[in-house]
Amino acid sequence: MDKKTVQLGHVLVTGGSGFLGSHIVQRLLAEPDVVVFSVSRNPRQRDARAKYRAVDITDEGKLRALFQEIKPRVVIHTVSPLSTDNKAVLHRTIVEGTRALLRCAANCPETRAFVYTSSDSAVASPSLPDRKLREADAQLYTATHFNNPYGRSKALADAAVLAADSTNLRTATLRLPAIYGEGDTNFIPQLLSSVRKGEHKMQLGDDQKLFEFVYVKSASEAHVLAAKALLRTDTAQTDRESPKVHGEAFFITDGQPRHFFDFAREAYAAAGHPVAPNEIKKMPFAVVQAMASVGEWAYWSFTLGRLTPQMRRQSIDHLNKGCHWSIEKARQRLGYAPVLDQHIAIKRSMEWAMAHEK
Numbered sequence: 001m002d003k004k005t006v007q008l009g010h011v012l013v014t015g016g017s018g019f020l021g022s023h024i025v026q027r028l029l030a031e032p033d034v035v036v037f038s039v040s041r042n043p044r045q046r047d048a049r050a051k052y053r054a055v056d057i058t059d060e061g062k063l064r065a066l067f068q069e070i071k072p073r074v075v076i077h078t079v080s081p082l083s084t085d086n087k088a089v090l091h092r093t094i095v096e097g098t099r100a101l102l103r104c105a106a107n108c109p110e111t112r113a114f115v116y117t118s119s120d121s122a123v124a125s126p127s128l129p130d131r132k133l134r135e136a137d138a139q140l141y142t143a144t145h146f147n148n149p150y151g152r153s154k155a156l157a158d159a160a161v162l163a164a165d166s167t168n169l170r171t172a173t174l175r176l177p178a179i180y181g182e183g184d185t186n187f188i189p190q191l192l193s194s195v196r197k198g199e200h201k202m203q204l205g206d207d208q209k210l211f212e213f214v215y216v217k218s219a220s221e222a223h224v225l226a227a228k229a230l231l232r233t234d235t236a237q238t239d240r241e242s243p244k245v246h247g248e249a250f251f252i253t254d255g256q257p258r259h260f261f262d263f264a265r266e267a268y269a270a271a272g273h274p275v276a277p278n279e280i281k282k283m284p285f286a287v288v289q290a291m292a293s294v295g296e297w298a299y300w301s302f303t304l305g306r307l308t309p310q311m312r313r314q315s316i317d318h319l320n321k322g323c324h325w326s327i328e329k330a331r332q333r334l335g336y337a338p339v340l341d342q343h344i345a346i347k348r349s350m351e352w353a354m355a356h357e358k
């Protein structure tokens with residue numbers, strides 16, 4: 001692929017204080033001649049070399065003013081509420097917020113590239129046990145066909161970003177499965193919490209389905225590669241000079257699909273708590289799904305929707321979906337490769353979580 005040097009210039013990372021966003025900021029800062037800006041509602045100054053701004057992306061007036069001030073050449077859009085937030089928040093932030101950003105980017109002459117962080121939750125296509133799903137065969141959820149409000153919003157935003165691709169603004173979406181790594185506030189701490197609660201010998205169902213995972217530094221690398229590839233397209237004289245990246249979606253994973261509890265048990269072992277095959281206690285899937293539904297109903301009734309239980313039906317259902325993807329397109333067109341072997345990445349992530357345990 002074309003290795004022509006690309007200067008990123010001013011880059012706006014939305015959600016640059018978040019888990020993935022802060023790793024993308026760090027990765028960008030290793031580039032020459034880059035100025036990195038981050039926006040979120042309550043920014044944390046995670047690196048003195050980046051410029052952090054407090055802006056809610058659903059406030060289009062403030063976003064427009066920000067674009068006029070910083071004139072980003074590249075936008076990397078990672079903002080999302082929690083996947084379990086209510087559907088109004090999810091729609092407003094993910095769908096309306098992304099549309100507002102796209103309008104600002106399209107109206108800013110300096111903005112040339114827009115990379116969106118999408119999710120496996122946006123993809124409707126089922127996991128194929130016998131072969132990896134490729135982007136060309138993947139279907140996004142739609143406004144009327146979806147599994148949960150998070151998946152619906154992520155799918156609508158993903159589609160909006162791809163539809164916004166033009167000669168003035170080149171766009172691409174990166175579809176990511178569960179992200180793990182240093183700084184994780186969700187997945188890896190939950191695995192450690194299972195160990196601390198003595199729940200690590202439990203398994204939901206038969207653990208037959210394959211899942212993809214992605215180490216956060218690999219995911220960050222992919223965002224930077226996609227931004228550069230879009231800018232390269234922008235300056236290419238002909239389509240043949242660079243592989244088509246604009247208006248395209250890419251699966252980004254470790255390239256090492258695993259059974260979910262196999263991955264989890266490797267993390268437990270890295271925390272010093274290996275589980276032998278004869279120690280595994282299987283819980284029937286349907287029973288756990290029913291327990292989660294009853295728990296949600298009880299919380300809703302007793303707190304009138306103000307509190308939500310830790311065990312959510314949506315998360316349990318996700319464990320039944322599976323995810324088995326090909327990353328060949330990203331390898332060929334972006335030059336993507338995972339930056340670290342998955343076994344080492346799991347070990348480092350658990351070591352980080354134990355060192356930062358509260």
Ligand SMILES: NC(=O)c1ccc[n+]([C@@H]2O[C@H](COP(=O)([O-])OP(=O)(O)OC[C@H]3O[C@@H](n4cnc5c(N)ncnc54)[C@H](OP(=O)(O)O)[C@@H]3O)[C@@H](O)[C@H]2O)c1
Nearest residue numbers: 015018019020040041042056057078079080119176178179
């Ligand atoms: N984590 C995963 O396993 C996973 C898997 C697949 C895809 N993804 C996608 O990856 C992206 C990053 O996920 P993450 O886990 O890194 O999330 P995260 O740590 O929760 O970060 C999200 C960021 O968005 C900001 N934010 C939320 N609402 C905002 C708003 N209205 N305006 C401005 N900023 C807002 C938050 O900061 P404030 O609260 O201060 O505003 C935070 O900095 C998301 O798009 C997610 O859908 C994540």
